[in-house]
Amino acid sequence: MNNTGIAQSIPVVTIDASLYSAIASMAMDANQTEIRRGNYRQPEFFIDRVDLDVSLEEQETMVRSRLAVHRNQLATGRAERIVLDGRSLDLRSVRLNGRLLAAAEFEVDSESLAIPVSVDAFSLEIETVINPGQNTSLEGLYRSGELICSQCEPEGFRKITYYPDRPDVMARFTTRITADRERYPVLLSNGNLEEKGELDGNRHWVLWSDPFPKPSYLFALVAGDLAHIEGSFTRMSGREVTIRVYIEPRNADKCAHALESIRRAMRWDEQTFGREYDLDIFMVVAVDDFNAGAMENKGLNIFNSKYVLARPETATDDDFENITSVIGHEYFHNWSGDRVTCRDWFQLSLKEGFTVFRDQLFTATMTSPAVKRIRDVNVLRTHQFREDAGPLAHPVRPDSYVKIDNFYTLTVYNKGAEVVRMLHTILGADVFRRGCDLYFERHDGQAVTVEDFVKAMEDVSARDLVQFRHWYAQAGTPLVEIDIRYLADEKRLVVRAEQSCPPTPGQDHKEPYHVPLAVGLLDRRGKSLPLRLQGEQGPAAEETRLLELKQPVEEFVFEDIAKEPVLSALRGFSAPVKLKLARSDEELAFLMANDPDLFNRWDAAQRLATRLIGGIIDGQADTDFDLFIEAHRRNLEDCDRDRRLLALTLELPSETYLADQQEVIDPAAIHAARRKILRELALQLDNEFNSLYLANREKGPYSADRESIGKRRLANTCLGYLAETGKPRAISICLDQFHSADNMTDVLAALVCLANHEGPERETLLAEFYERWRTDPLVVDKWFVIQATSRLPGTFERVLGLVSHPAFDIKNPNKVRALIGAFCSSNPVRFHDPAGRGYAFLVDNVLTIDAFNPLIAARLLVPLSGWKKYEPGRAALMKAGLERIAAKSGISENVREMIGRSLEALAGGDA
Numbered sequence: 001m002n003n004t005g006i007a008q009s010i011p012v013v014t015i016d017a018s019l020y021s022a023i024a025s026m027a028m029d030a031n032q033t034e035i036r037r038g039n040y041r042q043p044e045f046f047i048d049r050v051d052l053d054v055s056l057e058e059q060e061t062m063v064r065s066r067l068a069v070h071r072n073q074l075a076t077g078r079a080e081r082i083v084l085d086g087r088s089l090d091l092r093s094v095r096l097n098g099r100l101l102a103a104a105e106f107e108v109d110s111e112s113l114a115i116p117v118s119v120d121a122f123s124l125e126i127e128t129v130i131n132p133g134q135n136t137s138l139e140g141l142y143r144s145g146e147l148i149c150s151q152c153e154p155e156g157f158r159k160i161t162y163y164p165d166r167p168d169v170m171a172r173f174t175t176r177i178t179a180d181r182e183r184y185p186v187l188l189s190n191g192n193l194e195e196k197g198e199l200d201g202n203r204h205w206v207l208w209s210d211p212f213p214k215p216s217y218l219f220a221l222v223a224g225d226l227a228h229i230e231g232s233f234t235r236m237s238g239r240e241v242t243i244r245v246y247i248e249p250r251n252a253d254k255c256a257h258a259l260e261s262i263r264r265a266m267r268w269d270e271q272t273f274g275r276e277y278d279l280d281i282f283m284v285v286a287v288d289d290f291n292a293g294a295m296e297n298k299g300l301n302i303f304n305s306k307y308v309l310a311r312p313e314t315a316t317d318d319d320f321e322n323i324t325s326v327i328g329h330e331y332f333h334n335w336s337g338d339r340v341t342c343r344d345w346f347q348l349s350l351k352e353g354f355t356v357f358r359d360q361l362f363t364a365t366m367t368s369p370a371v372k373r374i375r376d377v378n379v380l381r382t383h384q385f386r387e388d389a390g391p392l393a394h395p396v397r398p399d400s401y402v403k404i405d406n407f408y409t410l411t412v413y414n415k416g417a418e419v420v421r422m423l424h425t426i427l428g429a430d431v432f433r434r435g436c437d438l439y440f441e442r443h444d445g446q447a448v449t450v451e452d453f454v455k456a457m458e459d460v461s462a463r464d465l466v467q468f469r470h471w472y473a474q475a476g477t478p479l480v481e482i483d484i485r486y487l488a489d490e491k492r493l494v495v496r497a498e499q500s501c502p503p504t505p506g507q508d509h510k511e512p513y514h515v516p517l518a519v520g521l522l523d524r525r526g527k528s529l530p531l532r533l534q535g536e537q538g539p540a541a542e543e544t545r546l547l548e549l550k551q552p553v554e555e556f557v558f559e560d561i562a563k564e565p566v567l568s569a570l571r572g573f574s575a576p577v578k579l580k581l582a583r584s585d586e587e588l589a590f591l592m593a594n595d596p597d598l599f600n601r602w603d604a605a606q607r608l609a610t611r612l613i614g615g616i617i618d619g620q621a622d623t624d625f626d627l628f629i630e631a632h633r634r635n636l637e638d639c640d641r642d643r644r645l646l647a648l649t650l651e652l653p654s655e656t657y658l659a660d661q662q663e664v665i666d667p668a669a670i671h672a673a674r675r676k677i678l679r680e681l682a683l684q685l686d687n688e689f690n691s692l693y694l695a696n697r698e699k700g701p702y703s704a705d706r707e708s709i710g711k712r713r714l715a716n717t718c719l720g721y722l723a724e725t726g727k728p729r730a731i732s733i734c735l736d737q738f739h740s741a742d743n744m745t746d747v748l749a750a751l752v753c754l755a756n757h758e759g760p761e762r763e764t765l766l767a768e769f770y771e772r773w774r775t776d777p778l779v780v781d782k783w784f785v786i787q788a789t790s791r792l793p794g795t796f797e798r799v800l801g802l803v804s805h806p807a808f809d810i811k812n813p814n815k816v817r818a819l820i821g822a823f824c825s826s827n828p829v830r831f832h833d834p835a836g837r838g839y840a841f842l843v844d845n846v847l848t849i850d851a852f853n854p855l856i857a858a859r860l861l862v863p864l865s866g867w868k869k870y871e872p873g874r875a876a877l878m879k880a881g882l883e884r885i886a887a888k889s890g891i892s893e894n895v896r897e898m899i900g901r902s903l904e905a906l907a908g909g910d911a
Helices: 018-032 251-255 256-273 319-331 345-366 369-388 411-429 430-442 450-461 468-471 583-595 598-617 628-635 642-650 655-660 667-684 686-696 706-725 728-740 744-755 761-773 777-788 795-802 813-826 839-852 855-861 872-886 893-902
Strands: 045-055 061-071 081-085 090-096 112-115 121-130 140-144 147-151 172-180 187-191 193-197 201-208 221-224 227-234 240-247 279-285 300-306 340-343 447-448 479-487 493-498 514-523 544-547 553-556 566-568 578-581
Touching: 061 256, 081 795, 090 112, 140 447, 147 279, 172 187, 172 221, 172 345, 187 201, 193 744, 221 566, 227 251, 227 256, 227 655, 240 251, 240 256, 240 345, 256 279, 256 319, 256 345, 256 430, 279 319, 279 493, 300 319, 300 566, 319 345, 319 706, 319 813, 340 345, 340 430, 340 728, 345 369, 345 411, 345 450, 369 411, 369 598, 369 642, 369 655, 411 430, 411 450, 411 514, 411 544, 430 450, 450 728, 450 795, 493 514, 514 583, 583 598, 583 628, 598 642, 598 667, 628 642, 628 667, 628 686, 642 706, 655 667, 686 706, 706 744, 728 744, 728 761, 744 761, 744 777, 761 777, 777 795, 795 813, 813 855, 839 855, 839 872, 839 893, 855 893, 872 893
Parallel strands: 045 172, 240 279, 279 300, 340 447, 479 578
Antiparallel strands: 045 061, 061 121, 081 112, 090 121, 140 147, 147 221, 172 201, 187 221, 193 201, 227 240, 479 493, 493 553, 514 544, 514 566
């Protein structure tokens, strides 16, 4: 479906009484349906076993469920009826202990089925009919192309059958699927395949059995005409597991990397965490229509095809790495999420934050540890810190929600991973591993809480981690201010650290955090100094020391420091904090060249660039580029180290990150200042960039080894700088690379450069690229992204036109993210058009998408949520866009909650 009628601008409006009333009503509605962690109650009934019989048809699928139920004796009170969740279901019959119930013997509405019961154990048999073909939310059972597939996390199973759809109800599932043999020759579900057979009428059936209890959100079903590639893995116990990656036949040549990534993940998890896979088969299925990246359903992982399909001609080096990471993430969930799951959705980071940490370690091992750490921190500082600083801020473990879909956030995932990483840092790798072992052994087959995880760490370490729990309970990004004093006469260095955390919605006061600060000292030649804290005995030895900041203000004193050193603070980004530490430009340049902590080398370059760009924005006439350029020149001369790291160090901070460093955000000023530094570097180091490009340009066939990836990354970074000069030589190099490259990494790098260039080559190459790859949806997505993120003035008009392009499908989340999402989230200078056209475009599309996929619609709204930080003209237009949605009747709970939180200050009178 194409979107039409996009408004060209939105006016600045005065907020009248009726709109205040609408916003207040929205907040009240949200409060009425708000779910609070403090109100958690145990389930009144548990399900021992679920036998599903699914007779599959695209428009009319019959689902028969048989539930073996028993009363929870620990529940508060004695329930007189069992209430099952259900949505968009056509109920056909209910049987209690085999007896068919009359309509008067139960209650059913749009959200639930309630059945009176008096006994403690009983069976329920329920027949419902669903329509996968018309399910546009991509939750429950739905159609993706010619496939039928499922997505049940967090609350999609209730769209398949009536059930207590909550994570603390765990049951053993068997699933019998019957379907047309020609249209759906492959029928998959959780567990092991037990039986299969043929039926009359060209139909067939399979029976899958999962021996491990699981909550309903881990249920999965896939049916369709699928090919697969198969491999195996011998587990540490000696048993062999079959591995299959299922894809549509046209993609059979694009999944070898995914299969190998599964093997690597299995081996790594055994070696690092001692976790062995527990079924006879592990399956991954790639589907084109998916709201998220992938889903860890027990034994049957369903993936967005973006994170499975890759070959060098169609996927970039980053795509290959992302596939490795996401494959690892979902596989690692087999223990951190499946075998041990979360008691309620407030504990979401218990599985997601922990598993992100696990996949970060895994991907670092498979690629470059320093580069992986920098990229993870860059995501955190660029996007999660912004989330923490705005109206959408919430703790890693939220206290309340209206729609849990809205809390699948960077705070829960990425900050949650940093919290787990801090435990790893504080306790040490060996103790942390023992804590994980205890956690898995103690809670196998259970639905648990964050406290259970931290308690396992306390029990193995004998450490008191009560204060550490504040990381789970408090929102916001702590600020750590460090001052140093060198006492020459005493040969001591005093490090004074002060922590604070700003107020966030619902949390005006914050208790002190337990902050691990990894620090080192360098002499003026760049040599690391051995460290000993005051009062310690024996010779100093460590070159990195972990300081544990627990009080609002603490001092740490290092002894036997012969000369004033340079402090290297927050090494490896040992805590998710903002660091304030007075540094001269010369000191930052020194750390760029000398700090043995590779994260801090990169960070010093980022801080120096941020300072220079900030000076330009502030109109400082004395901005001196020489030191910055010379520091980079020295780095370029040291090109024998990790080329990927060198390429990262050359990248300037993003406009999104730079915006968060400003008191008032002016996207145009930020873009102009950053481009000025970019061009200055490009012009001053033109010869160096050209030499490095030529030296690292891969001449032979494509290879995915670390050295080749590093060379491509560095060469393409240099190509980007060469293109910034606008010289004919640079354009010629881009054209040559575009036409001669044998891999998507190099083709795309050249096309990005040319898409930001006004020359006549631009349109020709964009058309040529599309014509070549028009039948590959994932490559077409890249084509959309390149155009949506171009900095050229006509980008908005181009995006507006692309919404009507035949390759764009507003009902496909990948297409929406590639065009609308990329433009609104990754092109600040064009999205924040002074006339408000970008805001109107986003609002119109959110309202359209909300009608069929509220989850995607709500996520698109994030760029408008921080409206209060922008300069007055843009802030008024952004606010007007939010108000336009607020005044619209019939919007979803997902969007209503996001708008309510973004406009919460208005309801309180802050207009």
